Every structure is written in structure tokens, then in C-alpha cells.
Amino acid sequence: MTTLITHPLPILALGLALGPRVIPPRLLLAGFLLALLPDADMLAFKFGIAYADAFGHRGFSHSLLFAGCCGVLGALACRLLRCGPLRAFCWIALATASHSLLDAATDGGLGVVWLWPWSEQRHFLPWRPIEVSPFIHGFFSQRGLEVLASEARWVWLPCLALALGGMALRGLLRPRQQAL
Ligand SMILES: [Zn+2]
Numbered sequence: 399m400t401t402l403i404t405h406p407l408p409i410l411a412l413g414l415a416l417g418p419r420v421i422p423p424r425l426l427l428a429g430f431l432l433a434l435l436p437d438a439d440m441l442a443f444k445f446g447i448a449y450a451d452a453f454g455h456r457g458f459s460h461s462l463l464f465a466g467c468c469g470v471l472g473a474l475a476c477r478l479l480r481c482g483p484l485r486a487f488c489w490i491a492l493a494t495a496s497h498s499l500l501d502a503a504t505d506g507g508l509g510v511v512w513l514w515p516w517s518e519q520r521h522f523l524p525w526r527p528i529e530v531s532p533f534i535h536g537f538f539s540q541r542g543l544e545v546l547a548s549e550a551r552w553v554w555l556p557c558l559a560l561a562l563g564g565m566a567l568r569g570l571l572r573p574r575q576q577a578l
Pocket of ligand 1: 400436437456460497498501
């Protein structure tokens with residue numbers, strides 16, 4: 399996994415870049431939470447389920463089907479999220495899938511079971527620049543700092559650039575839109 403600090407950043411940055419008219423605050427918050435949700439599968443360790451099991455870590459909760467199901471729940475709750483069902487579906491599914499995409503870009507652990515339940519094969523992206531995070535007991539160590547530095551380089555800074563770039567672009571376009 400990447401750290402829990404890092405997982406919601408891409409969806410947060412994209413939401414801030416698009417602005418509240420496209421992604422209302424409630425939808426943004428829901429996306430933030432859903433980008434964290436797949437790692438609830440860490441509970442599997444408590445029940446003695448092996449990491450490599452389809453119900454273990456980076457298992458079914460990291461699949462595209464799970465992301466799609468979360469999207470459907472988002473669409474059903476679209477009134478609560480202050481948007482239409484299609485937008486809620488797309489955003490929530492994207493937020494959930496963004497989690498396993500980041501995991502698949504890490505350089506350790508097992509890959510993610512994207513195609514569950516049709517395949518239990520574990521997948522990584524061809525390019526894996528992010529150092530894998532140790533589990534919580536190993537986090538406050540030299541290795542933990544190296545992971546944070548890696549995430550800062552490959553996730554935090556690009557996300558900051560995306561959010562600020564999007565906000566700047568919206569700021570530039572706004573006066574023109576108002577003048578039209
Ligand atoms: Zn994960």
C-alpha cells in the first residue's frame with residue numbers, strides 16, 4: 399500500500415482542480431473517504447485470512463468490480479451528494495479505483511486483484527516508482543521516512559501541481575465566462 403495520507407490525494411487534487419460546480423463538496427468528501435476504504439481489508443489479517451487470499455489484503459476490495467459497486471451506491475445516494483446519478487457513479491468509482499491504481503504503482507507487496515472474481519491474478523503497473531509502505535508497526539522508522547519522501551516526489555507534488563493548476567485555470571477562465 400501507499401500510506402493512508404497519500405491514498406486520497408489524487409482524487410482530492412482532481413476535485414479541487416475541477417472546482418465545486420463540477421464536484422460539490424459532499425461528493426468530494428465522499429470520494430476522499432472511498433479512496434481510503436479498500437484498505438479496510440487489513441481487517442482480514444485479524445481474522446487469519448492470508449495476504450495472498452482473494453479476501454486478503456489488496457484482494458476483492460481493490461478490484462474494479464468493488465469500485466463499480468461503490469459507484470452504484472454513490473449513484474443511489476446522489477441526492478445526498480448534491481449531484482446527478484451519473485456524476486456520482488463516475489466520481490465514486492474513480493475515487494475507489496484510484497486507491498488500487500496507487501497500490502499497483504508501488505514496488506513491493508503483492509499486486510492488486512483487479513479482475514476479481516473472474517481472476518485472482520495479482521497485477522502491478524508496468525511502472526512502479528512508489529516505495530511500498532511498511533505496515534503500521536514499521537512506519538515510524540527510517541524506512542517510513544523514505545516511503546514518505548518517495549510518495550512526496552511521485553504523488554504529493556504532482557497532486558499539488560494538479561490542484562493549483564486547475565484552480566489557476568478556473569480563475570483565468572472565470573472573468574471571461576462572466577463577460578460572455
Ligand atoms: Zn490498498
